[in-house]
Amino acid sequence: MSNVLVLYESNNRGYTQKMAEFVAEGVSGVPGVRVRLLSNDQAQTKDLYWADGLALGSPTNLGGISWRMKKWWDERSFDTWGELDGKLACTFSSSGAWGGGSEHACQALTTLLMNFGMLVFGVTDYVAPKMSPHYGAVCAGEPRSDAEKEMCRRLGLRLAEWCAVYVAGQPGAHPKLAAYDRSIKHS
Amino acid sequence: MSNVLVLYESNNRGYTQKMAEFVAEGVSGVPGVRVRLLSNDQAQTKDLYWADGLALGSPTNLGGISWRMKKWWDERSFDTWGELDGKLACTFSSSGAWGGGSEHACQALTTLLMNFGMLVFGVTDYVAPKMSPHYGAVCAGEPRSDAEKEMCRRLGLRLAEWCAVYVAGQPGAHPKLAAYDRSIKHS
Amino acid sequence: MSNVLVLYESNNRGYTQKMAEFVAEGVSGVPGVRVRLLSNDQAQTKDLYWADGLALGSPTNLGGISWRMKKWWDERSFDTWGELDGKLACTFSSSGAWGGGSEHACQALTTLLMNFGMLVFGVTDYVAPKMSPHYGAVCAGEPRSDAEKEMCRRLGLRLAEWCAVYVAGQPGAHPKLAAYDRSIKHS
Amino acid sequence: MSNVLVLYESNNRGYTQKMAEFVAEGVSGVPGVRVRLLSNDQAQTKDLYWADGLALGSPTNLGGISWRMKKWWDERSFDTWGELDGKLACTFSSSGAWGGGSEHACQALTTLLMNFGMLVFGVTDYVAPKMSPHYGAVCAGEPRSDAEKEMCRRLGLRLAEWCAVYVAGQPGAHPKLAAYDRSIKHS
Numbered sequence: 001m002s003n004v005l006v007l008y009e010s011n012n013r014g015y016t017q018k019m020a021e022f023v024a025e026g027v028s029g030v031p032g033v034r035v036r037l038l039s040n041d042q043a044q045t046k047d048l049y050w051a052d053g054l055a056l057g058s059p060t061n062l063g064g065i066s067w068r069m070k071k072w073w074d075e076r077s078f079d080t081w082g083e084l085d086g087k088l089a090c091t092f093s094s095s096g097a098w099g100g101g102s103e104h105a106c107q108a109l110t111t112l113l114m115n116f117g118m119l120v121f122g123v124t125d126y127v128a129p130k131m132s133p134h135y136g137a138v139c140a141g142e143p144r145s146d147a148e149k150e151m152c153r154r155l156g157l158r159l160a161e162w163c164a165v166y167v168a169g170q171p172g173a174h175p176k177l178a179a180y181d182r183s184i185k186h187s
Numbered sequence: 188m189s190n191v192l193v194l195y196e197s198n199n200r201g202y203t204q205k206m207a208e209f210v211a212e213g214v215s216g217v218p219g220v221r222v223r224l225l226s227n228d229q230a231q232t233k234d235l236y237w238a239d240g241l242a243l244g245s246p247t248n249l250g251g252i253s254w255r256m257k258k259w260w261d262e263r264s265f266d267t268w269g270e271l272d273g274k275l276a277c278t279f280s281s282s283g284a285w286g287g288g289s290e291h292a293c294q295a296l297t298t299l300l301m302n303f304g305m306l307v308f309g310v311t312d313y314v315a316p317k318m319s320p321h322y323g324a325v326c327a328g329e330p331r332s333d334a335e336k337e338m339c340r341r342l343g344l345r346l347a348e349w350c351a352v353y354v355a356g357q358p359g360a361h362p363k364l365a366a367y368d369r370s371i372k373h374s
Numbered sequence: 375m376s377n378v379l380v381l382y383e384s385n386n387r388g389y390t391q392k393m394a395e396f397v398a399e400g401v402s403g404v405p406g407v408r409v410r411l412l413s414n415d416q417a418q419t420k421d422l423y424w425a426d427g428l429a430l431g432s433p434t435n436l437g438g439i440s441w442r443m444k445k446w447w448d449e450r451s452f453d454t455w456g457e458l459d460g461k462l463a464c465t466f467s468s469s470g471a472w473g474g475g476s477e478h479a480c481q482a483l484t485t486l487l488m489n490f491g492m493l494v495f496g497v498t499d500y501v502a503p504k505m506s507p508h509y510g511a512v513c514a515g516e517p518r519s520d521a522e523k524e525m526c527r528r529l530g531l532r533l534a535e536w537c538a539v540y541v542a543g544q545p546g547a548h549p550k551l552a553a554y555d556r557s558i559k560h561s
Numbered sequence: 562m563s564n565v566l567v568l569y570e571s572n573n574r575g576y577t578q579k580m581a582e583f584v585a586e587g588v589s590g591v592p593g594v595r596v597r598l599l600s601n602d603q604a605q606t607k608d609l610y611w612a613d614g615l616a617l618g619s620p621t622n623l624g625g626i627s628w629r630m631k632k633w634w635d636e637r638s639f640d641t642w643g644e645l646d647g648k649l650a651c652t653f654s655s656s657g658a659w660g661g662g663s664e665h666a667c668q669a670l671t672t673l674l675m676n677f678g679m680l681v682f683g684v685t686d687y688v689a690p691k692m693s694p695h696y697g698a699v700c701a702g703e704p705r706s707d708a709e710k711e712m713c714r715r716l717g718l719r720l721a722e723w724c725a726v727y728v729a730g731q732p733g734a735h736p737k738l739a740a741y742d743r744s745i746k747h748s
Contacts, residue, residue: 063322063485064439067448071441082685082743085736086723097319099338103290104322104485110671111437111478114696119680119723124643130327132284135250135291135675140317151286162647162680166727175646183643250672251626254635258628269498269557272549273536291672297484298624298665301509306493306536311456322488349460349493353540362459369456437696471693473712477664478696504701506658509624509665514691525660 001032002163005051006156008092009040009069011059015094015142019152022143023055023092026156030173033160040072048080053088053163055156056113060095060105065112073112085117088162090155091136098140106136123158125175125182127151188219189350192238193343195279196227196256198246202281202329206339209330210242210279213343217360220347227259235267240275240350242343243300247282247292252299260299272304275349277342278323285327293323310345312362312369314338375406376537379425380530382466383414383443385433389468389516393526396517397429397466400530404547407534414446422454427462427537429530430487434469434479439486447486459491462536464529465510472514480510497532499549499556501525562593563724566612567717569653570601570630572620576655576703580713583704584616584653587717591734594721601633609641614649614724616717617674621656621666626673634673646678649723651716652697659701667697684719686736686743688712 006024010017017039024037036047048054058069091113093105110120122135128147137155139148164173175182193211197204204226211224223234235241245256278300280292297307309322315334324342326335351360362369380398384391391413398411410421422428432443465487467479484494496509502521511529513522538547549556567585571578578600585598597608609615619630652674654666671681683696689708698716700709725734736743 061444061448062451063489064444064482067441067445070435070438070444074435074441077436083737085685086682086726088680097313097317097321098285099290099319099323099325100317100321101290101485101489103286103288104294107291107294107668107672108438108482108485110675111475111482111668111696114671114681114683115437115475115685117682117685119649119682120675121647121678121680122675124646124676124678126284130284130287132286134284134287135672136286138286165647169730176644248631248635249638250676251631251669254628254632257622257625257631261622261628264623270550272498273495273539275493288672288676294481294485295625295669295672297488298481298509298662298669301484301494301496302498302624302662304495304498306462306495307488308460308491308493309488311459311489311491322485352460356543363457471687471691471695472659473664473693473697473699474691474695475664477660477662478668481665481668500658504658504661506660508658508661510660512660 001034002052002167003050004033004035004053004159004163005047006035006037006055007043008057009059009066011066015139016057016059019092019094019137019139019143020057022149022152023137023156026153027160029157030160030164032168033163040069045076045080048084051087052167053159055090055092055159056109057092058105058109060093060101063101063104064108065105081116087118088159088166089113089118089120090159092152092155093136094139094141100140102138103135106138121162123154125154127154188221189239189354190237191220191222191240191346191350192234193222193224193242194230195244196246196253198253202326203244203246206279206281206324206326206330207244209336209339210343213340214347216344217347217351219355220350227256232263232267235271238274239354240346242277242279242346243296244279245292245296247280247288250288250291251295252292268303274305275346275353276300276305276307277346279339279342280323281326281328287327289325290322293325308349310341312341314341375408376426376541377424378407378409378427378533378537379421380409380411380429381417382431383433383440385440389513390431390433393466393468393511393513393517394431396523396526397511397530400527401534403531404534404538406542407537414443419450419454422458425461426541427533429464429466429533430483431466432479432483434467434475437475437478438482439479455490461492462533462540463487463492463494464533466526466529467510468513468515470514474514476512477509480512495536497528499528501528562595563613563728564611565594565596565614565720565724566608567596567598567616568604569618570620570627572627576700577618577620580653580655580698580700580704581618583710583713584698584717587714588721590718591721591725593729594724601630606637606641609645612648613728614720616651616653616720617670618653619666619670621654621662624662624665625669626666642677648679649720649727650674650679650681651720653713653716654697655700655702661701663699664696667699682723684715686715688715
């Protein structure tokens, strides 16, 4: 068994929350992985300790992490820093536009997670032509299309797979052995 | 008068070249700005010195600059480094997918240009709902849709505008005074 | 004449504030440039409008912008976004260690400034052997050594020079014509 | 048992090679981990397949990856891409100066490794006051001081520890159980 926390900060539009729900849905695709879906208002330090894997999401605000999510981590850093080393982690973000900074926000989240000593990854798979969560799952606005939803699910699935392989000791969960199509290429 | 160089490296698919052509088209939207459109095989050091403004493009290769474009700069750096300070610059890149690293590649190009002391910018405008070259113009594959083409043109236009305002001394060219619609918002 | 705002968020240690003071000192090296040195508690939206050039500093918190500085911008973005295009800007940050993320924090600040349409730059000069504010001025802890102080001053000086050249129309202020030594190389 | 590849590109100064040697030395601190130390001229695709963990180093050239190291990966990407998912990886780089882009180069290497689906990490430990490989090991010039050498060794040690914990199934190798001092803080 292993534990996954999907932690998100969602502005009043709720786009990042919707991404988080699809990420959590993807996590559930691997048997034996427990998932908690929590916003920054709900999550507590103990949830970080509980988790083997973490998917961290923020709206893209000015090309970076929302100040609320940043505050959540800044204020917890004195207690938890040095205690989270080695957890597996990934990121997701919704921006106002393609080209609008969602990759930058995922990168800022990646930097934050690396600061805590976590092992951070993206997903190589194309989930549709010209759509891939290479460095985290990204959306422009709300995840509406099947491809956008699948980008989020695939990120969660991959997180659950790495937790199964590396934490729960199930090498058969490796995505290279996966039954689903990982290779939809751009047209 | 001012001078703009649109410099691109295009893989065999030619997507970045097509972006470059639209960028150059956008530059032409400002009277009195001369433009040169050159690939890394054509451009020479003298073109860098000639330019007041530079739009630099590369295919997104593994989330970064193509080695051919990087080589072009690495090999010229001994001669030109310290001589290009203060030029105005921006970036563009085509990746295989949305979420596939085009923002990361633009960022890597931005870092390179800042290394040379240039002043680097993105474009605040939305060119269509959910499309904006905030940190450089980005495409997934070839620029085909009107929005993708306009993203490239707008980047070139903005570069020409800044060259007009700051190099040629034409404050009336400032985009805040522009007649075109800068405010198409995401739906 | 031109106007420069040095805006900083300083944690209780005050390291970023000290960097900001040296940056402001550097700005004063160019005659005819007015400077305001303000913290996030002091600065108001009108200071942004007033400024032609902006030096923006934050402590490096978890490899990024402090939540307080991020909040300052996030909350002002609805009013000021689209109104600050074309201002000249640069960044500075103090982290707990070399290798501790000060370049990442400057990059996050750069991304934020590009989001607002500003033209962002670093400084090519070496201010001492193995010390250069290539992508913004960086320190580990407090700026104590002459080199660390000079890194901050040079950043401010360069900002004032670009404001003189591009805003006040004084081409003679270009750093390539500068009397000071720009070329101290790493040993 | 697990396998670690230390792969580096070293310019004619050889600074990155020296870093690589210290990284490899650090890897050897964990019993049962095999290490290969190879330059881009020596390493082959089979070395990538062989490795469970990878430390990737490049000189900082213009704030990014050297074109030679980028070429090595760009040219291998067609064969190896999609085959390296889940490997554990970290980065190191030597720049000409503090503030000169070594963190940016490590970030560019991180982006490349994430593109291949690897799990990338930094090291939380301070190895001396004001010295830490938070996002990869960084040097200005050659690693000469004890702190600079230890930064490289600690990175290699951490890579070997994660390989022991996650690949070889040795939870006792986790750094939180380590006997060495992980907590030297900045003064």
